[in-house]
Amino acid sequence: xxxxxxxxxxxxxxxxxxxxxxxxxxxxxxxxxxxxxxxxxxxxxxxxxxxxxxxxxxxxxxxxxxxxxxxxxxxxxxxxxxxxxxxxxxxxxxxxxxxxxxxxxxxxxxxxxxxxxxxxxxxxxxxxxxxxxxxxxxxxxxxxxxxxxxxxxxxxxxxxxxxxxxxxxxxxxxxxxxxxxxxxxxxxxxxxxxxxxxxxxxxxxxxxxxxxxxxxxxxxxxxxxxxxxxxxxxxxxxxxxxxxxxxxxxxxxxxxxxxxxxxxxxxxxxxxxxxxxxxxxxxxxxxxxxxxxxxxxxxxxxxxxxxxxxxxxxxxxxxxxxxxxxxxxxxxxxxxxxxxxxxxxxxxxxxxxxxxxxxxxxxxxxxxxxxxxxxxxxxxxxxxxxxxxxxxxxxxxxxxxxxxxxxxxxxxxxxxxxxxxxxxxxxxxxxxxxxxxxxxxxxxxxxxxxxxxxxxxxxxxx
Numbered sequence: 001x002x003x004x005x006x007x008x009x010x011x012x013x014x015x016x017x018x019x020x021x022x023x024x025x026x027x028x029x030x031x032x033x034x035x036x037x038x039x040x041x042x043x044x045x046x047x048x049x050x051x052x053x054x055x056x057x058x059x060x061x062x063x064x065x066x067x068x069x070x071x072x073x074x075x076x077x078x079x080x081x082x083x084x085x086x087x088x089x090x091x092x093x094x095x096x097x098x099x100x101x102x103x104x105x106x107x108x109x110x111x112x113x114x115x116x117x118x119x120x121x122x123x124x125x126x127x128x129x130x131x132x133x134x135x136x137x138x139x140x141x142x143x144x145x146x147x148x149x150x151x152x153x154x155x156x157x158x159x160x161x162x163x164x165x166x167x168x169x170x171x172x173x174x175x176x177x178x179x180x181x182x183x184x185x186x187x188x189x190x191x192x193x194x195x196x197x198x199x200x201x202x203x204x205x206x207x208x209x210x211x212x213x214x215x216x217x218x219x220x221x222x223x224x225x226x227x228x229x230x231x232x233x234x235x236x237x238x239x240x241x242x243x244x245x246x247x248x249x250x251x252x253x254x255x256x257x258x259x260x261x262x263x264x265x266x267x268x269x270x271x272x273x274x275x276x277x278x279x280x281x282x283x284x285x286x287x288x289x290x291x292x293x294x295x296x297x298x299x300x301x302x303x304x305x306x307x308x309x310x311x312x313x314x315x316x317x318x319x320x321x322x323x324x325x326x327x328x329x330x331x332x333x334x335x336x337x338x339x340x341x342x343x344x345x346x347x348x349x350x351x352x353x354x355x356x357x358x359x360x361x362x363x364x365x366x367x368x369x370x371x372x373x374x375x376x377x378x379x380x381x382x383x384x385x386x387x388x389x390x391x392x393x394x395x396x397x398x399x400x401x402x403x404x405x406x407x408x409x410x411x412x413x414x415x416x417x418x419x420x421x422x423x424x425x426x427x428x429x430x431x432x433x434x435x436x437x438x439x440x441x442x443x444x445x446x447x448x449x450x451x452x453x454x455x456x457x458x459x460x461x462x
Contacts (some may be wrong), residue, residue, distance in 0.1 A: 013153060015049040021116030022062075022095070023047050029110045030066060030091065035173045035189040037089050037360060040441055041068035050090060051222075053147035055139065055210035059132045059304055061149065062093040063191060063222075089398025090191045092230055094136070096126035105129060127187065132178050133165035137185070140218040140233055149230070153218040159183065159233070173359045181238040183217060187231045188356075192363040196229035200367070201275070201333065201355040212267055212352050235353065243340035247386040251397060258404035261383070264343060267350035268379065271370045272413065275333045282331040282369045290371075291322040294430045302435040308436055314458030318422075318429040325422035329415060331369040336361075338375040339382035358434075376417045377427035379405060381435065381453065388449045429457045 027044045030036050038044070046067030053061040066086035101109060101122045108128035112118050126132040139146065141161065143153045155160070163180030170176075177185045188196060199219050206215035218233040243264065250257040298315055302308040306317075335342065336357030344351045357366035379401050387398035403418075410416035417424055435450035 015052060017117050018052055018060075019047070019049050019116070021113040021118035021121075022049070022123065024115075025064075025111040026064065026093075027112065030064075033189075035175070036091070037065075037190055038066060038068055043068065045069040046088065051148050053149055055094070055146060055149075056132075056135050058096055058098055059126050059129075060093075060095045060097060060225050061146075062095060064091045064093055065089075066091060077138040091189055092187065092191050094132065094187070096124045096129050096132055097121050097216065100381065127167050127175050127177060130165055133167070133179075134162075136177075137163065137165065137179055137183075137233075140185070140220065140231075143218075145223060149220055150223045150227075151218070151220040154216060157217040159217060174356075178236055182236055183233050184230055184236040185233045186326065186354075188229060190359050191228050191230065193226040194230050194363045194367070195227070196232070196356060196363075197228050197336070197366050198234050198354065198356040201278075202232070202234065204278040205271070205274050208274045208278050210271065211273050211276070212350065213355070214353065237344055237346045240346035241346035241350065243343040243345065243350075244382070244386065246345055247340055247383070247401075248389055251386060251390050251394065256400075257397070258400050260345070261401040261404040262408035262411075263348075264350050264379070265405040265410075266412040267343070267352065268338070268375065268405075268411045269412035271352050272334065272375070274330070276330070279333040280369065286331075287322040287325070287327055291294075291319045291426070294319045294322075294426065294433075296432050301433050303437055305440045307447070308433070308454065311454050311458035313432070315429055315454065318426045318457060321422040322426050325426075326369055326420060328373055328420045328423045329413075331371055333367070334370050334372050334375045335378075335456060336366050336370070336375070338378040340379070340386060341382075371423070371427070372413075373417060373420060373423050373427045376406070376409065377431050380424075380428060381431045381450075384453060387447055388452070425457065428453075432457060435445075 010159060027047055030044060031039055044066045046065070046069075048065040050063040050065050051061075055061050065088055095110070096105075096108075097118055099121055101124060105124055105128055108124040108126075110123045110125065112122050137159070138161070140153060141159050143151050145151070159180075160180075163182060165177050165179050168176045168178060174189050175187045177187070179185065186198065188198075199216060202213055202216045205213045212317065214237070216232055216234055218232050219228050219229065221229045243260075246260065247257055249255075250260075297315060298308070298319070302312050335355055336354065337354070338352075342352065342354045344353060366415050383398045383401040383405070387394045387401075406417045410418075432450045432453040436454060439446040439450060459460040
């Protein structure tokens with residue numbers, strides 16, 4: 001008989017054995033993953049298993065605490081006050097464990113355990129394993145519990161058995177499995193207590209009858225309170241293309257994209273209107289608080305990215321203007337991270353996906369009511385990003401798309417973002433500051449893209 005993982009059903013007080021097997025492997029493997037949030041915090045020095053469940057023979061589900069030594073930092077790299085505990089995150093892992101690994105799983109190999117109950121066995125990312133992926137879908141098809149986990153399904157949903165899985169290769173902050181080109185399962189990697197907005201919003205909009213967002217089919221999470229969302233299954237749109245791909249294609253062929261941008265603006269407005277019906281709204285966003293938070297993010301980013309510092313004074317004027325400008329539309333639930341990669345076009349229709357928001361933000365912030373101008377600013381920045389992917393840069397292409405998008409939004413929403421100039425400038429500036437920090441950390445070659453917007457917004461205030 002081939003050697004597989006011994007049955008593991010440890011209690012929370014008895015995880016030392018599995019940690020002896022997995023700890024050394026995970027400390028080296030975690031920082032190399034696209035979705036790992038602590039790349040700039042130094043090595044993982046505090047690794048703990050929060051839970052371990054054998055989903056089925058040879059496949060382990062883990063929630064892992066990963067902490068870092070060194071100087072504690074806040075979000076953008078500014079030293080925190082003395083006594084602040086080092087940052088830490090909780091990650092969800094599905095690990096396969098077996099003696100012999102087939103060649104097709106070599107790229108998923110994490111390593112061979114040297115000690116503990118798994119000594120001598122190969123440990124790998126089980127989402128790359130078609131058998132494990134199929135068994136995970138079976139768990140979702142049959143609601144119930146497994147240790148600390150709960151699997152739930154929409155009673156009206158029909159998910160056939162035997163759908164062939166494939167793991168998407170796209171870079172993202174989570175992992176996604178497509179089943180038979182009929183469903184897509186997003187496995188959240190960085191876990192925070194509470195309902196994930198992607199599940200919360202898609203369920204609420206489905207109840208509203210909003211067809212712009214794929215409705216949830218099944219989901220799973222933890223059973224303990226406050227429960228955390230771990231995965232979400234939704235219909236897959238096999239013939240759809242994301243907005244980023246379509247925009248780059250139009251740029252490459254010299255095609256006009258304004259009609260698509262106008263339709264996307266209308267679709268965004270429809271989603272915002274549905275969100276305002278599904279969730280409570282506030283009179284207006286708190287502009288003073290918002291301006292202070294934006295200024296703090298600028299200071300933190302400038303601390304980490306010296307290229308920002310010459311423009312900081314000009315950028316602050318965008319945030320200061322919030323104190324006296326029109327407060328704009330009521331605050332409401334929004335997407336939170338809207339850009340061309342978060343929208344799909346199938347046929348003549350646009351769909352909006354991935355309502356998780358920025359994973360680096362606290363969950364309470366992502367679920368709070370905010371100005372819809374924040375989403376609009378994110379999409380406007382995305383048009384600029386697309387236009388700068390080709391040489392020579394096509395600023396007129398971006399300008400026409402921005403105008404068309406805002407016009408489409410205004411036609412459906414009843415108010416025009418272009419008439420909220422100070423508000424839009426502030427949110428676009430805040431987004432560009434976020435982009436500078438992100439690119440400096442993860443894609444330095446892309447840094448000139450947001451820096452061009454920083455110079456424009458700081459000098460001319462466009």
